[in-house]
Amino acid sequence: MSEKVLMKGNEAIAEAAIRAGCKHYFGYPITPQTEVAAYMAKKMPKIGGVFLQAESEIAAINMVYGVAGTGKRVMTSSSSPGVSLKQEGISYIAGSDLPALIVNVQRGGPGLGGIQPSQSDYFQATKGGGHGDYHLIVLAPDSVQEMADLTALAFDLADKYRMPSMLLADGTLGQMMEPVELPAESNNSVEKPWAVTGTECKRKHNIINSLYLKPEILEKTNFERYERYKEIEEKEPRYESFMMEDAEYCVVAFGIAARVSKNAVVAARKEGIKVGLIRPITLWPFPKKPLAEAAEKVKGFVSVELSMGQMIEDINLSTGCKKPVVLCNRAGGMIPDPEQVLKTIKALGGKE
Amino acid sequence: MKRISLFCGHYGSGKTNIAVNYAKYLKAQGLKTTIVDLDIVNPYFRTKDSEKELEDIGVRVISLPFANSNVDLPSIPAESYSVFNKKDEYAVFDIGGDDSGAYVLGRFAPYVKEEDDFDNFYVVNFNRPLTRSAEEAFEVLKEVENASHIPFTGIINNTNLGEETTAEGIILSNAEAMRLSDLSGLPVCLTTVRKDLAEEVDLPNVFGLELQKKYW
Incomplete structure (x- = not known):
């Protein structure tokens, strides 16, 4: 058969994530992104990965937070109302300087809105969404091919800058089918000396946390984080x-x-x-x-x-x-x- | 040609497109034709998209009044049952993908089997990621059959790559379709091909498809 395959945008995200070394997926079904979860449910058990349908979006994002702390590539996906539910967790992940991928296959809003495509989560994605001073790297694909390519890039950028990234798509891109050349299997993951992986009594233990008891220290981490954001604004616009x-x-x-x-x-x-x-x-x-x-x-x-x-x-x-x-x-x-x-x-x- | 034609298959195999084209084909033969949208899986890209076009040529379309709206319910139109009474009509059933889509047929299986005048086609596209080989496609075939409680009667090879489909690619896929035929004991009834490529595909029983237009 041909090198290319015919995929839905949502399936392309899932397959590209697996190929980028993501073996952990936590989510909760919602139209129009459910194929991401469905694909993961079929594929993850076959490759020794984890697919877990959480009891809610809030649970799912906190599971992402947990795995992100170990330095493993991890993701969740949802659609607009579900992504709103995840905002607290996203803020915690950003506040703990952890890489993770959040996929939002947008639908009409506000509120429960509808299930048809939309781009009305632009403010939420680019201006915060959750509380506190933080940013997400937000990537916006325009084809099934880019759904795959930008998923891989989103993992790489998240790792590089130690921050969550978001793939911001919409229902049409999620549901439409196009030929796609899947990216090769590659895990461009960087060294993660901060990850919680067990000290084996050989090093000082790492702590994943977004709570700071001294405001001076919290201020310092915010200033440092914004130095990184400045670098991203210089180097990463596409x-x-x-x-x-x-x-x-x-x-x-x-x-x-x-x-x-x-x-x-x-x-x-x-x-x-x-x-x-x-x-x-x-x-x-x-x-x-x-x-x-x-x-x-x-x-x-x-x-x-x-x-x-x-x-x-x-x-x-x-x-x-x-x-x-x-x-x-x-x-x-x-x-x-x-x-x-x-x-x-x-x-x-x-x-x- | 049987009175009832069922189109089942894996997710995104092309069932809706084929069902719509098949209904148009039946109508063009001068047959009284009804198409039933039983897709409870996918709220996007449905038979409903072709409703006007079908009704304009006189095909009766049975679909949920709220298909393509924001109501995302896995329910089926009550009117579906009418096709088992109106025996002067040819009925085309568009079924949702995979076993999860085929469960709806279980409800109708007794009627379909009792009348025993049906084709149950397994639609396959070997360029879809989870049905790349005859073995994988056969696995899904069995899952769908178990869910629908209606035995398959034939295979439709709908291998394509969307806009990048080539006649050569379709011809190559025939070998895989024949292997699936060997595995399942089912005949390859049709090879479905985008209309403009149909003449280039030198295979038996080629069926030309008109595709839904999109503007993005």
Whole structure:
């Protein structure tokens, strides 16, 4: 059979995680991410790994916290309401400087919302979600292939910077099937001298903790953590630039919205409208530089989102509000179609 | 051609697409046709997506009124039972994936077996990650059969790679399909192929498929 396989986005996440050396999965089913758990349930017992369906999302994230303390690669996955439940645990993991992967296959909200795709957890993913001063590295795939590739990258970055990372997808990417070339088995895990693995009476014991009794020490750890975040903001922003060379207008979109937008950009080009697209692949760190550069050249931006415009703040912060940003969106589980995006591009250009 | 056609198989094997195309094919033969959406597993990408297209050509579509909405319930439409009374209709059943999807058929198994005028197709795509070989596919086949309580009558080889499908890849997969046939004792009834590739696939019983359009 062929080298490539036909996978759902959710399955690709699970298989890529296993290939990245993740042998521990804790989760709780929720549409539209359940295939991640289902795949793990089938595969983990065969490879000597752990699949555990916890009694709740809160239990699952705390199990992740536990395994992360041992330095093993570990993950959980859920969808929007479930990810909200995990926020306390995520904050503890960040506060303990532990690497772990959290997958959010977003659905419409707020509240119980719906089961159709959405991108309305952008603020939660990129601005905190849980309490305290912390960040997640947030990666936003736009294809089944990237669901696999960015899962592996998310583990690597989490290990490298000793912090939790998040794969932020949506229901459509989770459910759609595309050919995918699975990454080779590789565990780029780094040395983890901090891990709780048993001292064998040969070293001082390690402590995993986010509680600090002295405020001076807690302050110091926060300052140190933010030094790391600064380094990440310098080194790790990732994005894709599409037809931007001579662009007079710039569409900004990530994930499924970027795929729809690309079709609109191609259609607009056919009509002679010079428009390009910048697709943030890392949502935190946000790719500020290419947007700031684009703001020097283009007349305006269109932010295409499956939310009420949560990314616009980051675009404006990147460009210093230099050029107008208009929103083209659907919400509550609906997806904009290329015609809607094209119409917005034209409207921005004063052509309609 | 039997009055009742059941399409079962592993998760994401292509059952819905084939069932929809098969219903259109029956209708094109001038037969009174009903399609029943019994997928209780997947709330995305369902028969419901083709409802208008099917109804426009006169295929009766039985699916839950809240399919494709935010109601995510593993329930089945009551109207499904009507196909066992309306014996002048040809009925196409789209069943959810894996054994967990096939359990719904257990409810209908007595009716199907009593009438004994059915095909129960096992749909397989050897490019799916958990059915890469005839052995793996056979394992799932047995799981599905145990859950549905209806014996399979044939295999449909739907091996594809989405947009990257090639005629060559499909032809190559035939050997695996024949091995599955040997293991299971079931004939390979159809090889389903995206319509534009159908002519290039030199295999017996090739069935051309129209795929659902998407804009991303």
